Amino acid sequence: MDVSAIALIGIALMVTLVFFGMNVGISMMLVGIVGYALAAGDFSLALSRLGTVPFTTVSTFSFVVIPLFILMGEFTLDSGMSQDLYDCCEKWLGRYRGGLNLATIVANGVFGAICGSSTAAVATIGRLALPETRRFNYDDNLTAATSAAGGTLSWLIPPSTGFILYGLIVGNISIGRLFAAGIVPGVILMFTYMFTSFLICLHSPEKAPRGQKYPLGVKLRSIIGIIPTVFLFTVVLGGMFSGVFSYTEAAAVGAAFTICYTALRRRFTWSGFRARILSTLKSSIMVFQIMIAANIFGYFLTITNLSQNIASYIAGLEIDRIYIMMLILLLYVVIGMFMDGLSAVMLTVPIFCPIVNSLGYDLVWFGVVVVLVIVLGAISPPIGINLFVAAGIDKKIEMKKLMLNSIPYCFALLAVTILVVIVPQLAIWLPNLLYGV
Numbered sequence: 001m002d003v004s005a006i007a008l009i010g011i012a013l014m015v016t017l018v019f020f021g022m023n024v025g026i027s028m029m030l031v032g033i034v035g036y037a038l039a040a041g042d043f044s045l046a047l048s049r050l051g052t053v054p055f056t057t058v059s060t061f062s063f064v065v066i067p068l069f070i071l072m073g074e075f076t077l078d079s080g081m082s083q084d085l086y087d088c089c090e091k092w093l094g095r096y097r098g099g100l101n102l103a104t105i106v107a108n109g110v111f112g113a114i115c116g117s118s119t120a121a122v123a124t125i126g127r128l129a130l131p132e133t134r135r136f137n138y139d140d141n142l143t144a145a146t147s148a149a150g151g152t153l154s155w156l157i158p159p160s161t162g163f164i165l166y167g168l169i170v171g172n173i174s175i176g177r178l179f180a181a182g183i184v185p186g187v188i189l190m191f192t193y194m195f196t197s198f199l200i201c202l203h204s205p206e207k208a209p210r211g212q213k214y215p216l217g218v219k220l221r222s223i224i225g226i227i228p229t230v231f232l233f234t235v236v237l238g239g240m241f242s243g244v245f246s247y248t249e250a251a252a253v254g255a256a257f258t259i260c261y262t263a264l265r266r267r268f269t270w271s272g273f274r275a276r277i278l279s280t281l282k283s284s285i286m287v288f289q290i291m292i293a294a295n296i297f298g299y300f301l302t303i304t305n306l307s308q309n310i311a312s313y314i315a316g317l318e319i320d321r322i323y324i325m326m327l328i329l330l331l332y333v334v335i336g337m338f339m340d341g342l343s344a345v346m347l348t349v350p351i352f353c354p355i356v357n358s359l360g361y362d363l364v365w366f367g368v369v370v371v372l373v374i375v376l377g378a379i380s381p382p383i384g385i386n387l388f389v390a391a392g393i394d395k396k397i398e399m400k401k402l403m404l405n406s407i408p409y410c411f412a413l414l415a416v417t418i419l420v421v422i423v424p425q426l427a428i429w430l431p432n433l434l435y436g437v
Contacts, residue, residue: 003039007304010035014297024343025286025293032297039303049299057292061248062168065175067284068251069159072232073120074276075258076111078267081232084225085110086128091222094211098201100138101146101208102194104129108150109157109190110229118341118378119389122151126393139207140394141401142200148390148402149193149409152375155341156186158237159251161287162341162374166367169349173363175247176240180431181368188426189372189416196412200405228261241434287342294346301350310355321359325421328352332373333380341374341385365420368427372417379406379413 010031017027029050037046057063076082089103089110096102108125126147133143155162158179167175201208232254240250262268317324335344349370356366378386381403391397420426 003304004306004309006035006039007301007306010300025289028290028293028297028343028347032293032300035300036296036303039300049296053295053299054292057295058288060168063288063291065164065248065251066161066287067280068248068255069161069164070283070287071276071280072236072251072254072258074280075255075262076229077124078272078276079228079258079262079265080267081229081258081261082107082111082124083128084222085229086125086132088222088226090132090211091214091219094132094136095213097205097210098197098208099211100129100133100136101143101197101201104133104143104146105150105153105190105193105197108147109153109186110226110233111154118151118154118375118386121154122147122386122389123393125150126390130394133208136209136211138209139405140397142207142405144390144393144397144402145387145405145409146193146197147393148379148384148386148406149413151386151389152379152413153186153190153193155371155375156182156189156368158182159247159254160371162345162371163367164247165287165291165342165345166349166370169346170353170363170367173367174431174435177364177431177435178367179237179247180241180434181364181427182371184426184430185368185372185416185420188419189413192412192416193409196408200408232257232261290343290346294343294350297347298350306351310351321361324359325356325361328356329369329373329417329421332370333377335374335377341371341378344374344377345370362424362428364431365424365427369417369420372413372420376410376413376417380410381406 014027014031017031018024033046033050036049037043040046086103086107089106090100093099093102093106104125107128108121111121111125126144129143129147130140134140154160160179160182163178163182164175167173167178235257236250236254239245239253240247245253259268262272332344332348335348353363353366357363375386378384381387384406387399387402387406391399391402
Protein backbone atom coordinates (compact mmCIF):
# COMPACT_ATOMS: atom_id res chain seq x y z
CA MET A 1 0.00 0.00 0.00
CA ASP A 2 1.20 3.50 -0.82
CA VAL A 3 2.52 5.34 2.26
CA SER A 4 0.39 8.42 1.51
CA ALA A 5 -2.70 6.19 1.59
CA ILE A 6 -1.54 4.83 4.96
CA ALA A 7 -1.27 8.42 6.23
CA LEU A 8 -4.79 9.32 5.08
CA ILE A 9 -6.23 6.14 6.61
CA GLY A 10 -4.37 6.90 9.83
CA ILE A 11 -5.79 10.43 10.04
CA ALA A 12 -9.32 9.14 9.39
CA LEU A 13 -8.88 6.41 12.02
CA MET A 14 -7.54 8.90 14.59
CA VAL A 15 -10.50 11.26 14.05
CA THR A 16 -12.90 8.32 14.34
CA LEU A 17 -11.37 7.19 17.62
CA VAL A 18 -11.64 10.73 19.05
CA PHE A 19 -15.24 11.01 17.85
CA PHE A 20 -16.14 7.81 19.72
CA GLY A 21 -14.65 9.13 22.94
CA MET A 22 -11.04 7.97 23.07
CA ASN A 23 -8.56 10.38 24.66
CA VAL A 24 -7.00 12.59 21.97
CA GLY A 25 -3.45 11.95 23.11
CA ILE A 26 -3.87 8.19 23.29
CA SER A 27 -5.55 8.03 19.88
CA MET A 28 -2.78 10.07 18.22
CA MET A 29 -0.07 8.00 19.90
CA LEU A 30 -1.69 4.67 19.02
CA VAL A 31 -2.27 5.55 15.38
CA GLY A 32 1.16 7.19 15.14
CA ILE A 33 3.03 4.10 16.37
CA VAL A 34 1.10 1.59 14.28
CA GLY A 35 1.14 3.86 11.22
CA TYR A 36 4.88 4.48 11.54
CA ALA A 37 5.51 0.74 11.80
CA LEU A 38 3.44 0.05 8.66
CA ALA A 39 4.98 2.90 6.68
CA ALA A 40 8.55 2.04 7.70
CA GLY A 41 8.04 -1.72 7.60
CA ASP A 42 9.83 -2.01 10.92
CA PHE A 43 7.88 -2.27 14.17
CA SER A 44 11.02 -2.09 16.34
CA LEU A 45 11.88 1.29 14.77
CA ALA A 46 8.41 2.55 15.67
CA LEU A 47 8.85 1.39 19.26
CA SER A 48 12.20 3.17 19.43
CA ARG A 49 10.36 6.42 18.69
CA LEU A 50 8.07 5.67 21.61
CA GLY A 51 11.17 5.29 23.78
CA THR A 52 12.82 8.58 22.81
CA VAL A 53 10.09 11.09 21.87
CA PRO A 54 8.50 11.48 25.36
CA PHE A 55 11.82 12.43 26.95
CA THR A 56 13.00 14.73 24.16
CA THR A 57 9.62 16.51 24.18
CA VAL A 58 9.27 17.21 27.91
CA SER A 59 12.98 17.94 28.45
CA THR A 60 12.95 20.88 26.01
CA PHE A 61 13.65 23.93 28.17
CA SER A 62 11.41 26.31 26.21
CA PHE A 63 8.35 24.22 27.10
CA VAL A 64 8.67 25.23 30.76
CA VAL A 65 6.71 28.36 29.81
CA ILE A 66 3.51 26.28 29.63
CA PRO A 67 3.26 25.15 33.29
CA LEU A 68 4.49 28.55 34.48
CA PHE A 69 1.73 30.47 32.69
CA ILE A 70 -0.80 27.88 33.87
CA LEU A 71 0.44 28.36 37.44
CA MET A 72 0.09 32.13 37.07
CA GLY A 73 -3.50 31.72 35.94
CA GLU A 74 -4.29 29.35 38.80
CA PHE A 75 -3.17 31.76 41.52
CA THR A 76 -5.15 34.65 40.07
CA LEU A 77 -8.18 32.74 41.36
CA ASP A 78 -6.96 32.43 44.96
CA SER A 79 -5.63 35.99 44.99
CA GLY A 80 -9.06 37.45 44.18
CA MET A 81 -7.76 39.26 41.08
CA SER A 82 -10.48 37.77 38.86
CA GLN A 83 -13.22 38.81 41.34
CA ASP A 84 -11.86 42.35 41.59
CA LEU A 85 -11.65 42.55 37.82
CA TYR A 86 -15.29 41.59 37.29
CA ASP A 87 -16.40 43.86 40.14
CA CYS A 88 -14.73 46.86 38.48
CA CYS A 89 -16.26 46.10 35.09
CA GLU A 90 -19.70 45.70 36.67
CA LYS A 91 -19.43 49.05 38.49
CA TRP A 92 -18.63 50.93 35.28
CA LEU A 93 -20.80 49.10 32.74
CA GLY A 94 -23.60 47.50 34.75
CA ARG A 95 -26.00 50.49 34.58
CA TYR A 96 -26.49 50.13 30.82
CA ARG A 97 -28.97 47.71 29.24
CA GLY A 98 -27.00 44.50 28.88
CA GLY A 99 -24.20 46.19 30.79
CA LEU A 100 -23.39 43.12 32.87
CA ASN A 101 -22.82 41.18 29.66
CA LEU A 102 -20.49 43.95 28.51
CA ALA A 103 -18.70 43.62 31.86
CA THR A 104 -18.44 39.87 31.33
CA ILE A 105 -16.82 40.37 27.92
CA VAL A 106 -14.34 42.99 29.18
CA ALA A 107 -13.51 40.85 32.21
CA ASN A 108 -12.85 37.89 29.91
CA GLY A 109 -10.57 40.01 27.76
CA VAL A 110 -8.49 41.24 30.68
CA PHE A 111 -8.55 37.86 32.40
CA GLY A 112 -7.20 36.39 29.16
CA ALA A 113 -4.10 38.51 29.71
CA ILE A 114 -3.37 36.69 32.97
CA CYS A 115 -4.71 33.25 32.14
CA GLY A 116 -4.20 32.10 28.54
CA SER A 117 -6.77 29.29 28.76
CA SER A 118 -10.11 29.64 26.99
CA THR A 119 -11.98 27.01 29.02
CA ALA A 120 -10.56 28.34 32.31
CA ALA A 121 -11.75 31.85 31.41
CA VAL A 122 -15.26 30.58 30.57
CA ALA A 123 -15.54 28.68 33.84
CA THR A 124 -14.04 31.43 36.01
CA ILE A 125 -15.76 34.52 34.63
CA GLY A 126 -18.99 32.58 34.02
CA ARG A 127 -19.22 31.60 37.69
CA LEU A 128 -18.61 35.22 38.71
CA ALA A 129 -21.10 36.63 36.20
CA LEU A 130 -24.08 34.34 36.71
CA PRO A 131 -24.99 35.34 40.30
CA GLU A 132 -24.68 39.04 39.40
CA THR A 133 -26.79 38.82 36.25
CA ARG A 134 -29.47 36.85 38.08
CA ARG A 135 -29.84 39.69 40.57
CA PHE A 136 -31.05 41.87 37.70
CA ASN A 137 -33.12 39.15 35.97
CA TYR A 138 -30.82 38.56 33.01
CA ASP A 139 -31.46 35.50 30.88
CA ASP A 140 -29.15 32.74 32.19
CA ASN A 141 -28.61 31.25 28.74
CA LEU A 142 -27.54 34.61 27.30
CA THR A 143 -25.11 35.07 30.19
CA ALA A 144 -23.66 31.61 29.58
CA ALA A 145 -23.35 32.25 25.83
CA THR A 146 -21.63 35.57 26.52
CA SER A 147 -19.18 33.82 28.87
CA ALA A 148 -18.49 31.12 26.26
CA ALA A 149 -17.79 33.75 23.60
CA GLY A 150 -15.75 35.97 25.91
CA GLY A 151 -13.56 33.02 26.83
CA THR A 152 -12.23 32.90 23.27
CA LEU A 153 -10.41 36.19 23.94
CA SER A 154 -7.99 34.28 26.18
CA TRP A 155 -6.51 32.64 23.08
CA LEU A 156 -5.89 35.94 21.31
CA ILE A 157 -4.85 38.31 24.09
CA PRO A 158 -1.44 37.13 25.38
CA PRO A 159 -0.19 35.09 27.07
CA SER A 160 -1.98 32.57 24.88
CA THR A 161 -1.21 28.87 25.25
CA GLY A 162 -2.27 28.45 21.62
CA PHE A 163 0.33 30.95 20.40
CA ILE A 164 2.99 29.32 22.58
CA LEU A 165 2.36 25.89 21.09
CA TYR A 166 2.11 27.24 17.57
CA GLY A 167 5.43 29.03 17.91
CA LEU A 168 7.18 26.02 19.44
CA ILE A 169 5.87 23.71 16.69
CA VAL A 170 6.81 26.00 13.80
CA GLY A 171 10.17 26.58 15.45
CA ASN A 172 11.48 29.67 13.67
CA ILE A 173 8.92 32.18 14.96
CA SER A 174 9.36 34.32 18.07
CA ILE A 175 6.72 33.71 20.75
CA GLY A 176 6.84 37.41 21.55
CA ARG A 177 6.06 38.26 17.92
CA LEU A 178 3.03 35.95 18.04
CA PHE A 179 1.86 37.48 21.31
CA ALA A 180 2.11 40.96 19.76
CA ALA A 181 0.25 39.78 16.66
CA GLY A 182 -2.75 38.72 18.74
CA ILE A 183 -3.27 42.01 20.58
CA VAL A 184 -4.92 44.14 17.87
CA PRO A 185 -7.25 41.37 16.58
CA GLY A 186 -8.04 40.50 20.21
CA VAL A 187 -9.06 44.06 21.07
CA ILE A 188 -11.10 44.33 17.85
CA LEU A 189 -12.84 41.05 18.71
CA MET A 190 -13.61 42.24 22.26
CA PHE A 191 -15.32 45.41 20.98
CA THR A 192 -17.12 43.42 18.29
CA TYR A 193 -18.49 41.09 20.97
CA MET A 194 -19.61 44.11 22.99
CA PHE A 195 -21.38 45.62 19.99
CA THR A 196 -23.03 42.25 19.30
CA SER A 197 -24.21 42.01 22.89
CA PHE A 198 -25.62 45.54 22.65
CA LEU A 199 -27.59 44.59 19.52
CA ILE A 200 -28.93 41.43 21.19
CA CYS A 201 -30.17 43.43 24.18
CA LEU A 202 -31.60 46.11 21.91
CA HIS A 203 -33.56 43.45 20.01
CA SER A 204 -34.62 41.51 23.13
CA PRO A 205 -34.59 43.95 26.07
CA GLU A 206 -36.33 41.42 28.34
CA LYS A 207 -33.14 39.33 28.32
CA ALA A 208 -31.00 42.03 29.91
CA PRO A 209 -32.59 44.80 32.02
CA ARG A 210 -30.60 47.78 33.21
CA GLY A 211 -28.37 47.19 36.22
CA GLN A 212 -27.52 49.26 39.25
CA LYS A 213 -26.13 52.78 38.90
CA TYR A 214 -23.13 53.51 41.13
CA PRO A 215 -21.76 56.87 42.34
CA LEU A 216 -18.54 58.08 40.73
CA GLY A 217 -16.65 57.56 43.99
CA VAL A 218 -17.60 53.88 44.08
CA LYS A 219 -16.52 53.48 40.46
CA LEU A 220 -13.17 55.11 41.09
CA ARG A 221 -12.54 52.97 44.19
CA SER A 222 -13.24 49.83 42.14
CA ILE A 223 -10.29 50.73 39.90
CA ILE A 224 -7.98 50.19 42.87
CA GLY A 225 -8.86 46.50 42.78
CA ILE A 226 -7.60 46.01 39.23
CA ILE A 227 -4.25 47.75 39.75
CA PRO A 228 -2.50 44.41 40.50
CA THR A 229 -3.98 42.92 37.32
CA VAL A 230 -2.82 45.88 35.22
CA PHE A 231 0.59 45.74 36.90
CA LEU A 232 0.91 42.01 36.17
CA PHE A 233 -0.12 42.52 32.56
CA THR A 234 2.35 45.42 32.15
CA VAL A 235 5.30 43.65 33.76
CA VAL A 236 4.85 40.32 31.97
CA LEU A 237 4.14 41.63 28.47
CA GLY A 238 6.02 44.92 28.77
CA GLY A 239 9.14 43.20 30.03
CA MET A 240 8.94 40.60 27.27
CA PHE A 241 8.28 43.04 24.42
CA SER A 242 10.98 45.43 25.63
CA GLY A 243 13.54 42.65 25.81
CA VAL A 244 14.12 42.93 29.56
CA PHE A 245 13.46 39.21 29.85
CA SER A 246 12.49 36.30 27.61
CA TYR A 247 8.99 34.82 27.39
CA THR A 248 10.12 31.98 29.68
CA GLU A 249 11.37 34.46 32.27
CA ALA A 250 8.16 36.48 31.82
CA ALA A 251 6.12 33.41 32.74
CA ALA A 252 8.27 32.83 35.84
CA VAL A 253 7.94 36.48 36.92
CA GLY A 254 4.17 36.35 36.43
CA ALA A 255 3.82 33.14 38.43
CA ALA A 256 5.99 34.48 41.26
CA PHE A 257 4.02 37.74 41.38
CA THR A 258 0.63 36.04 41.65
CA ILE A 259 1.86 33.77 44.46
CA CYS A 260 3.35 36.71 46.39
CA TYR A 261 0.22 38.80 45.85
CA THR A 262 -1.94 35.96 47.14
CA ALA A 263 0.19 35.86 50.28
CA LEU A 264 0.05 39.65 50.72
CA ARG A 265 -3.74 39.55 50.62
CA ARG A 266 -3.64 36.83 53.30
CA ARG A 267 -5.38 34.39 51.00
CA PHE A 268 -2.45 32.00 50.85
CA THR A 269 -3.03 28.67 52.59
CA TRP A 270 -1.07 25.46 52.28
CA SER A 271 -4.18 23.55 51.33
CA GLY A 272 -4.93 26.14 48.63
CA PHE A 273 -1.30 26.08 47.48
CA ARG A 274 -1.42 22.31 47.20
CA ALA A 275 -4.70 22.46 45.27
CA ARG A 276 -3.31 24.99 42.78
CA ILE A 277 -0.08 23.05 42.29
CA LEU A 278 -2.04 19.84 41.66
CA SER A 279 -4.36 21.65 39.24
CA THR A 280 -1.35 23.10 37.41
CA LEU A 281 0.26 19.67 37.32
CA LYS A 282 -2.92 18.10 35.96
CA SER A 283 -3.30 20.73 33.24
CA SER A 284 0.40 20.57 32.33
CA ILE A 285 0.36 16.78 32.09
CA MET A 286 -2.65 17.02 29.77
CA VAL A 287 -0.80 19.47 27.53
CA PHE A 288 2.43 17.46 27.51
CA GLN A 289 0.56 14.23 26.82
CA ILE A 290 -0.95 15.83 23.73
CA MET A 291 2.44 17.25 22.70
CA ILE A 292 4.16 13.87 23.03
CA ALA A 293 1.40 12.14 21.09
CA ALA A 294 1.39 14.85 18.42
CA ASN A 295 5.16 14.50 17.96
CA ILE A 296 4.84 10.74 17.53
CA PHE A 297 1.97 11.29 15.09
CA GLY A 298 4.13 13.90 13.35
CA TYR A 299 6.92 11.36 12.79
CA PHE A 300 4.33 9.10 11.18
CA LEU A 301 3.17 11.89 8.84
CA THR A 302 6.77 12.86 8.07
CA ILE A 303 7.83 9.38 6.98
CA THR A 304 4.81 9.21 4.65
CA ASN A 305 5.67 12.64 3.10
CA LEU A 306 1.98 13.53 3.30
CA SER A 307 2.49 17.28 3.86
CA GLN A 308 5.03 17.51 1.03
CA ASN A 309 2.78 15.54 -1.34
CA ILE A 310 -0.23 17.73 -0.51
CA ALA A 311 1.87 20.88 -0.96
CA SER A 312 3.14 19.63 -4.33
CA TYR A 313 -0.40 18.75 -5.41
CA ILE A 314 -1.73 22.15 -4.38
CA ALA A 315 1.16 23.91 -6.13
CA GLY A 316 0.10 22.16 -9.34
CA LEU A 317 -3.50 23.33 -9.09
CA GLU A 318 -4.35 26.28 -11.29
CA ILE A 319 -6.54 28.04 -8.74
CA ASP A 320 -5.95 31.18 -6.75
CA ARG A 321 -4.18 30.64 -3.43
CA ILE A 322 -6.97 32.44 -1.55
CA TYR A 323 -9.35 29.58 -2.36
CA ILE A 324 -6.84 27.09 -0.98
CA MET A 325 -6.55 29.17 2.19
CA MET A 326 -10.33 29.30 2.52
CA LEU A 327 -10.49 25.50 2.32
CA ILE A 328 -7.81 25.18 5.02
CA LEU A 329 -9.64 27.62 7.29
CA LEU A 330 -12.93 25.77 6.79
CA LEU A 331 -11.22 22.54 7.85
CA TYR A 332 -9.95 24.32 10.98
CA VAL A 333 -13.46 25.44 11.92
CA VAL A 334 -14.73 21.86 11.65
CA ILE A 335 -11.75 20.51 13.62
CA GLY A 336 -12.30 23.16 16.32
CA MET A 337 -15.87 21.93 16.81
CA PHE A 338 -14.76 18.36 17.56
CA MET A 339 -11.46 18.90 19.34
CA ASP A 340 -10.03 21.16 22.04
CA GLY A 341 -7.79 23.96 20.79
CA LEU A 342 -4.46 22.56 22.01
CA SER A 343 -5.06 19.22 20.32
CA ALA A 344 -6.14 20.93 17.11
CA VAL A 345 -2.98 23.04 17.00
CA MET A 346 -0.68 20.11 17.71
CA LEU A 347 -2.35 17.90 15.12
CA THR A 348 -2.83 20.30 12.23
CA VAL A 349 0.02 22.82 12.28
CA PRO A 350 2.68 20.28 11.14
CA ILE A 351 0.40 19.39 8.20
CA PHE A 352 -0.77 22.82 7.07
CA CYS A 353 2.19 25.11 7.85
CA PRO A 354 4.41 23.73 5.04
CA ILE A 355 1.50 24.21 2.63
CA VAL A 356 0.81 27.76 3.81
CA ASN A 357 4.51 28.60 3.66
CA SER A 358 4.77 27.26 0.10
CA LEU A 359 1.86 29.53 -0.88
CA GLY A 360 3.83 32.54 0.33
CA TYR A 361 1.70 33.52 3.34
CA ASP A 362 3.18 35.07 6.49
CA LEU A 363 3.32 32.39 9.21
CA VAL A 364 2.76 34.90 12.04
CA TRP A 365 -0.43 36.08 10.34
CA PHE A 366 -1.43 32.46 9.76
CA GLY A 367 -0.97 31.74 13.48
CA VAL A 368 -3.46 34.49 14.35
CA VAL A 369 -5.95 33.22 11.76
CA VAL A 370 -5.56 29.64 13.03
CA VAL A 371 -6.39 30.77 16.57
CA LEU A 372 -9.42 32.72 15.31
CA VAL A 373 -10.91 29.82 13.36
CA ILE A 374 -10.20 27.28 16.11
CA VAL A 375 -12.00 29.37 18.73
CA LEU A 376 -14.81 29.89 16.21
CA GLY A 377 -15.23 26.13 16.27
CA ALA A 378 -15.13 26.24 20.07
CA ILE A 379 -18.35 28.31 20.23
CA SER A 380 -20.07 26.92 17.13
CA PRO A 381 -23.09 24.64 17.70
CA PRO A 382 -23.55 21.77 18.04
CA ILE A 383 -20.21 20.57 19.42
CA GLY A 384 -18.34 23.72 20.50
CA ILE A 385 -16.15 22.94 23.52
CA ASN A 386 -16.75 26.30 25.23
CA LEU A 387 -20.51 25.78 25.04
CA PHE A 388 -20.27 22.59 27.09
CA VAL A 389 -18.04 24.32 29.66
CA ALA A 390 -20.55 27.19 29.92
CA ALA A 391 -23.46 24.76 30.22
CA GLY A 392 -21.68 23.12 33.15
CA ILE A 393 -21.66 26.35 35.18
CA ASP A 394 -25.24 25.84 36.38
CA LYS A 395 -27.87 23.13 36.02
CA LYS A 396 -30.53 25.67 35.00
CA ILE A 397 -28.74 26.49 31.74
CA GLU A 398 -30.42 24.79 28.78
CA MET A 399 -28.04 23.63 26.05
CA LYS A 400 -30.45 24.29 23.18
CA LYS A 401 -31.13 27.90 24.27
CA LEU A 402 -27.43 28.40 25.02
CA MET A 403 -26.54 27.39 21.46
CA LEU A 404 -29.16 29.71 19.99
CA ASN A 405 -27.80 32.61 22.04
CA SER A 406 -24.25 31.83 20.91
CA ILE A 407 -25.04 32.17 17.18
CA PRO A 408 -24.75 36.01 17.05
CA TYR A 409 -21.32 35.76 18.70
CA CYS A 410 -20.29 33.18 16.09
CA PHE A 411 -21.13 35.68 13.34
CA ALA A 412 -19.18 38.38 15.19
CA LEU A 413 -16.11 36.13 15.42
CA LEU A 414 -16.49 35.11 11.78
CA ALA A 415 -16.62 38.79 10.75
CA VAL A 416 -13.38 39.55 12.63
CA THR A 417 -11.71 36.46 11.12
CA ILE A 418 -12.66 37.59 7.60
CA LEU A 419 -11.39 41.09 8.42
CA VAL A 420 -7.98 39.74 9.51
CA VAL A 421 -7.81 37.56 6.38
CA ILE A 422 -8.59 40.53 4.14
CA VAL A 423 -6.37 42.99 6.07
CA PRO A 424 -3.29 40.99 7.25
CA GLN A 425 -1.69 44.18 8.60
CA LEU A 426 -4.07 43.99 11.58
CA ALA A 427 -2.05 40.98 12.75
CA ILE A 428 1.47 41.81 11.57
CA TRP A 429 1.64 45.60 12.10
CA LEU A 430 2.37 45.54 15.85
CA PRO A 431 4.98 42.71 15.81
CA ASN A 432 6.75 44.44 12.90
CA LEU A 433 6.72 47.68 14.90
CA LEU A 434 8.13 46.04 18.04
CA TYR A 435 10.55 43.55 16.50
CA GLY A 436 11.21 44.91 13.01
CA VAL A 437 10.21 43.46 9.67
